[in-house]
Amino acid sequence: MTFQQVYGYEPAVRYSAPGRVNLIGEHTDYNDGYVLPFAIDRRTVASIGQRDDRLIRVASAFEPDAVHELSLDELxxxxxxxxxxxxxxxxxxxxEQAGADLSDKTGFDVFIESDVPVGAGLSSSAAIECGVALAFTDLWELDLDRKTLARVGQYSENHAVGAPTGIMDQSASLLGEQDAVVFLDCRTLDTAVVDLALEANGLEVLVIDTRVEHAHATGGYKARRDSCERGAQVLGVEALRDVSVDDLPRAQELLDDETFRRVRHIVTEDQRVLDTVRTLREQGPRAIGDLLVASHASMRDDFEISVPELDLAVSTALEHGAVGARMTGGGFGGAAIALVDREARDTITTAVTSAFAAAGYREPTVFTVHAAQGARRD
Incomplete structure (x- = not known):
């Protein structure tokens, strides 16, 4: 299906926004910590036609027989x-969040297409949100910058969708640049673009989609966030961002074992993000492998958000020559990433696929991604 087939006319504009891979810094975003994502060359496209009434109609290529509609007066x-x-x-x-006056605005017809895998931990949801946010902002002539739009996307996901996610995904999708990562302070929203320089170093990021789907609006994600908030409350800090590695012995005395391990992951992961940024700047991407491996171990053992398929993907990639590997995204399924030499890509892909078959798992989808530009008008 296309926009024209659904609505009977050609769209006026198209906007697109990318999914993201988080290089390192998992679950630190809603703890006011640090993250290091990059936008990827898998995008969601929103084709849009302007209406002369107050109605927004929404359809998509992945649900071609349904058109959802809602008036701006009924939001x-x-x-x-x-x-x-x-x-x-x-x-x-x-x-509600940005204070835009929509009382004199007209609606849109929207058609969504995407090649960002759904349920793989590559933030297909933020890709929709950010492409649409940029489109609505431009077409309604709202004076809002991209950092504000990231907040809008997060607010929508938290309160309209009901997923208690942080601001990392939207920031990556809106602020990403080619062959670079976005170093984001989730408390201040200060950002810095850090060269990834993979191409110059003969490296690629391999995504291993386990095809174990996850959903942030339900399940373990909320439980992990609750544990972090409980730990911060007991430790007397605003957020776990305010706890250092040196504070962990005291935290262990005050917290039960499970909450302590959740806290330890966040505290050490924040430090790993800072170490990765410094290492990229001083030594380049080949030197960050051990940090990626340590991050996965922390998510597997302390935060307990990995699954056997993710662990197998990571261990197999490392056994066959990956520079580093870790699960990426919220966990409980989704994808792992492996930093690999370009020449080793096919060997590692074959090894992972064979390992999954031997274990009786579903065949994974394995593909490379490149750091790409953020949301834009196409």
């Missing part, structure tokens, strides 16, 4: 459900 999370909440929620959040 409320209680009226949003399913994937279309990622679109309607942006309009609502522009009003």
């Amino acid at each position: 409320d999370p209680s009226r949003m459900q399913g994937w279309s909440a990622y679109v309607f929620g942006i309009a609502w959040a522009l009003r």
Whole structure:
């Protein structure tokens, strides 16, 4: 299906936004910590036609027989459900979070297409949110910068969709640049672009999608966030960002074992992000492998968000020559990443696929990604 087939006319504009890979810094974002994502060359495209009434209509290539609609006068999370909440929620959040006056605005017809894998931990949801947020902002002539739009996307995902995620995904999708990572301080929203320089070093990032789907709006993600908030409260800090590695012995005395391990992951992961940024700047990408491996071990053992398929992907990639590897995304499924020599890509892909078959797992989807530009008008 296409926009024209659904709505009967050609769209006026197209906007696109990328998914993201988080190089390192998992679950640190909602703890006011540090993250190091990059936008990828897998994108969601929003084709848009302007209407002369107050209606927003939404359709997609992945649900071609359904058209969801909601008036700008009826924007409320209680009226949003399913994937279309990622679109309607942006309009609502522009009003509620960014203070946009929509009283004189007209609606849109929206058609969504995407090659960002759903459920793989590559933030297909933020790709929708950010492309739509940029489109609505431009077409409604709202004076909002990209950092504000990242907040809008997060607010929508938290309150319209109901997923308690941080601001990392939207920031990466909006602020990403080619062959670079976005170093983001999730408390201040200060950002710095750090050269990744993979091409110059003969390296690639291999994504190993385990095809074990996850959902942030339910399940273990919320439980992990609750543990972090509980730990911060007991330790008397605003967020775990304010706890250092040197504070961990005291934390172990005050917290139960499970909460302590959740806290330890966040504290050490924040430090790993800082160490990775310094290492990239001083030594280049070949020197960050051990940090990626340590991050995965922390997520597997302390935060307990890995699954056997992710562990197998990581261990197999490392056994066959990857510079470093770790799961990426919220966990409980999704994808792992491996930093690999370009010449080793096919060997590692074959090894991982064979290992999954031997273990009786579903065949993984393995592909390379490159750091790409953020949301834009196409």
